[in-house]
Amino acid sequence: MKSVMACQGISKSYGAGDILERVLKRVDLELFEGQASVLVGPSGSGKTTLLSILGCLLAPSEGQLLIADQTVNFSDKSSLTEVRRKKLGFIFQHAQLLPFLTIEENLAIVGRNAGMEDMDIKQRLDGLLQRLELKVMRYKYPAQLSGGQRQRVAIARALLHRPSIVLADEPTAALDWNTGKTVVELLLEQARLEKAVLVVVTHDTRMLPLFDRILTIADGLLSEQRQTAAVENTFYTQP
Numbered sequence: 001m002k003s004v005m006a007c008q009g010i011s012k013s014y015g016a017g018d019i020l021e022r023v024l025k026r027v028d029l030e031l032f033e034g035q036a037s038v039l040v041g042p043s044g045s046g047k048t049t050l051l052s053i054l055g056c057l058l059a060p061s062e063g064q065l066l067i068a069d070q071t072v073n074f075s076d077k078s079s080l081t082e083v084r085r086k087k088l089g090f091i092f093q094h095a096q097l098l099p100f101l102t103i104e105e106n107l108a109i110v111g112r113n114a115g116m117e118d119m120d121i122k123q124r125l126d127g128l129l130q131r132l133e134l135k136v137m138r139y140k141y142p143a144q145l146s147g148g149q150r151q152r153v154a155i156a157r158a159l160l161h162r163p164s165i166v167l168a169d170e171p172t173a174a175l176d177w178n179t180g181k182t183v184v185e186l187l188l189e190q191a192r193l194e195k196a197v198l199v200v201v202t203h204d205t206r207m208l209p210l211f212d213r214i215l216t217i218a219d220g221l222l223s224e225q226r227q228t229a230a231v232e233n234t235f236y237t238q239p
């Protein structure tokens with residue numbers, strides 16, 4: 001399997017001196033092509049912090065992040081922007097679409113930022129709108145869509161430029177269970193189709209069986225659960 005991203009001894013602290021909070025402690029992690037991981041842990045355990053480091057939005061205090069075997073240089077802002085625009089796709093709790101642009105325009109911007117040709121953007125847009133059943137939404141504005149439809153657009157936007165890594169921070173937190181499950185299933189299906197690495201943060205343990213890998217953060221340490229064990233556990237924690 002092809003390694004797409006790796007964390008080597010990544011630590012992250014906030015604050016300084018006596019009020020230093022060590023959120024991540026020497027995290028090692030390797031993520032492979034086409035692999036979907038779910039990241040869980042208590043509130044405040046560092047999930048968003050780790051996802052922000054993976055997304056090149058936040059520099060680690062110690063350790064290295066590698067993308068396609070290359071060390072990310074967190075002090076070089078222009079190369080960070082380049083990596084984010086070309087290699088990464090993001091999905092947040094709320095879709096965060098630009099309200100004054102149509103769905104089509106919201107998607108096209110990502111392609112332009114990644115340096116794609118207009119014809120390529122158009123073909124990609126057509127394909128993703130079709131696959132995510134969003135064709136009728138094309139010329140609508142975000143405010144005209146439901147929460148679930150907006151998250152489907154967020155999936156299309158995260159994938160449009162063919163990123164090798166897609167990161168999602170609680171993408172279903174604002175949705176009801178059925179809509180949220182459908183959104184996650186679509187995200188998994190589309191990311192696998194594109195062979196992208198997918199990392200999804202969620203509080204909902206019912207989602208765990210859908211993923212290839214289950215990563216847990218607690219007390220700053222990252223650990224991995226066996227998928228079968230996790231499935232048994234979720235049986236007891238289901239509401």
Ligand SMILES: Nc1ncnc2c1ncn2[C@@H]1O[C@H](COP(=O)(O)OP(=O)(O)OP(=O)(O)O)[C@@H](O)[C@H]1O
Pocket residue numbers: 014015021023041042043044045046047048049050
């Ligand atoms: N910019 C910051 N400055 C200082 N402390 C921060 C900052 N961001 C996060 N923290 C602290 O780091 C810890 C981890 O925060 P983080 O947001 O990564 O947790 P989380 O696991 O995503 O939590 P939640 O499930 O509530 O979203 C928390 O104690 C938080 O207060």
Ligand SMILES: [Mg+2]
Pocket residue numbers: 047048049169
């Ligand atoms: Mg968080």
